Amino acid sequence: DTGVSQNPRHKITKRGQNVTFRCDPISEHNRLYWYRQTLGQGPEFLTYFQNEAQLEKSRLLSDRFSAERPKGSFSTLEIQRTEQGDSAMYLCASSQQIAGTDTQYFGPGTRLTVL
Amino acid sequence: QQPVQSPQAVILREGEDAVINCSSSKALYSVHWYRQKHGEAPVFLMILLKGGEQKGHDKISASFNEKKQQSSLYLTASQLSYSGTYFCGIWLVGSQGNLIFGKGTKLSVKP
Numbered sequence: 001d002t003g004v005s006q007n008p009r010h011k012i013t014k015r016g017q018n019v020t021f022r023c024d025p026i027s028e029h030n031r032l033y034w035y036r037q038t039l040g041q042g043p044e045f046l047t048y049f050q051n052e053a054q055l056e057k058s059r060l061l062s063d064r065f066s067a068e069r070p071k072g073s074f075s076t077l078e079i080q081r082t083e084q085g086d087s088a089m090y091l092c093a094s095s096q097q098i099a100g101t102d103t104q105y106f107g108p109g110t111r112l113t114v115l
Numbered sequence: 116q117q118p119v120q121s122p123q124a125v126i127l128r129e130g131e132d133a134v135i136n137c138s139s140s141k142a143l144y145s146v147h148w149y150r151q152k153h154g155e156a157p158v159f160l161m162i163l164l165k166g167g168e169q170k171g172h173d174k175i176s177a178s179f180n181e182k183k184q185q186s187s188l189y190l191t192a193s194q195l196s197y198s199g200t201y202f203c204g205i206w207l208v209g210s211q212g213n214l215i216f217g218k219g220t221k222l223s224v225k226p
Contacts, residue, residue, distance in 0.1 A: 033213065042117075042202045042216030043157065056211050091156060101145065101164065102206070104214065106156040 002026065004107030006092050012113045013082055020078045021110045025094030032075050033104060034067055035091040043091055043106075049075060082114045116141060118205045120217035127193045127224045135220045137203030138185040146179055146186040147204040147214055150197075157202060160188075165208075190222070198224045 005024045013019050025032045031050050035043035046065065047057045051072035064082075069075040079086055089111050093104040118139045125133050137146060145164045149157035163179040163186055174191045190197055200221045204214030 040218070042204070042219050043214075045213040045215065048211075048213055056213060058213075101162055103159060103162055104147070104204075105159055106149075108156045 004092055004094050004105055006090075006107040006110050008110055009108060010111050010113075012115065014115050015084060016081055018078065018080045019082060019112065020076055021090055021092075021112075023075045023077070023092030023094075023107060025074070025092070026096075026105060029094035029096045029105075030072070031095045031097065031102065031104075032069055033093040033095070034075070034077050035093065035106075037089045037091055037109070038087075046077075079112075082112075084114045087112055087114045116207070116215055118203055118215065118217040120201075120203060120220050122220060123218070124221040125223070127222065129195060129224055129226055130192050131224075133190045133193060133222060135188040135190075135201050135203075135222075136185060137187070137205070137217055138183070139205050139207070141184070142208040143179070143181070143184050143186075143205055144208045144210065145206045146177075147206070148177055148186075148188050149202045149204065150199045151202060151219070152199040160201075193222075193224045195224050195226065198222055 007022045033048040034046040037043045049069040064080045067077045089109045091109045092107045095102045095104045121136045147162045148160040151157040177188045179186045200219040202216050202219045204216045
């Protein structure tokens with residue numbers, strides 16, 4: 001059973017640099033979510049895709065953030081001109097809607113540190 | 116819109132019981148419970164749909180009170196492996212499916 005995978009697991013970058021993260025969902029799942037989690041807080045929704053369509057973006061997602069899911073498979077999250085406030089764990093989750101429920105399974109996350 | 120979880124933290128001895136609550140100010144479609152251990156991803160425990168159902172998973176069960184817009188997670192005869200932070204994620208009525216998570220309840224089980 002292959003779960004959600006994310007790469008890289010850790011990323012250290014300097015302020016102002018661009019970074020890109022990748023998420024590979026569970027193969028039969030049509031929905032893919034990105035969340036951000038900081039210390040002592042729950043995951044915070046950023047955006048989600050149904051197949052290749054990006055259906056919702058959080059108002060917290062600034063213009064520096066962009067996400068794609070070409071062909072409805074893996075997804076990438078890019079942060080441009082990183083700021084120290086972007087330091088967090090970025091979590092990806094995938095799901096498949098069955099009978100009105102949507103169980104989201106999380107990947108291990110990518111921990112971003114902006115110096 | 117963020118659900119309120121209580122208590123913020125709880126310390127138990129092995130074998131003791133605990134209840135974690137999750138309350139919403141808006142109408143809920145479903146409540147999702149996760150456990151997260153330090154440095155790891157949240158692990159799905161169970162989902163409850165509106166309708167007041169109760170679910171169980173080994174010695175962990177949960178209920179959903181639609182009138183009060185709240186859910187409770189019950190951990191009975193706690194084991195050391197139950198330690199971690201428990202999050203409830205809520206899916207609001209009319210939402211497209213993104214979960215809104217509470218701040219979590221840190222559970223520590225001591226031998």
